[in-house]
Amino acid sequence: MKPYRFSLENVLEWRGEKEKVISEKLIKKTNQIEEKSAEIEGLVQEYEKIKNDARTFKNTSELIRMQQYRQSLADSIEKERGSLSRLNNEREEIMKDLVKARQDKSAIEKLKEKDHEDYKEKLRMFEQKFLDEIATLRHTRKEG
Numbered sequence: 001m002k003p004y005r006f007s008l009e010n011v012l013e014w015r016g017e018k019e020k021v022i023s024e025k026l027i028k029k030t031n032q033i034e035e036k037s038a039e040i041e042g043l044v045q046e047y048e049k050i051k052n053d054a055r056t057f058k059n060t061s062e063l064i065r066m067q068q069y070r071q072s073l074a075d076s077i078e079k080e081r082g083s084l085s086r087l088n089n090e091r092e093e094i095m096k097d098l099v100k101a102r103q104d105k106s107a108i109e110k111l112k113e114k115d116h117e118d119y120k121e122k123l124r125m126f127e128q129k130f131l132d133e134i135a136t137l138r139h140t141r142k143e144g
Helices: 008-058 060-143
Strands: none
Touching: 008 060
């Protein structure tokens, strides 16, 4: 009897690679989110510092310049939060893709397990048939 070979092995390997690629995309996106969060945190800290330092300015032109800078920081914070939201949405989509890829791979793995069990059963039946034939031949020789 031929050695076991799963007919969908190539599909299983391809789905495994697809899962790996999606996992890597998820890691990359998570890193981008962490970087963006740190960037936003830095902007917020700078904004709060400028807000607190605004009381110390005695010169009107400095105060106006700082208010403009503070507004620029506020705009940047808002823009970056929008970007962070977009990144989070993209990560959610990647996570959905990863769940789907894992389900697809799992389905093929279950088929492989069932196919292998069927193969082992056929092999067992083949061996039993072979042993029965040997026993029949021995019995025939003893009688003859």
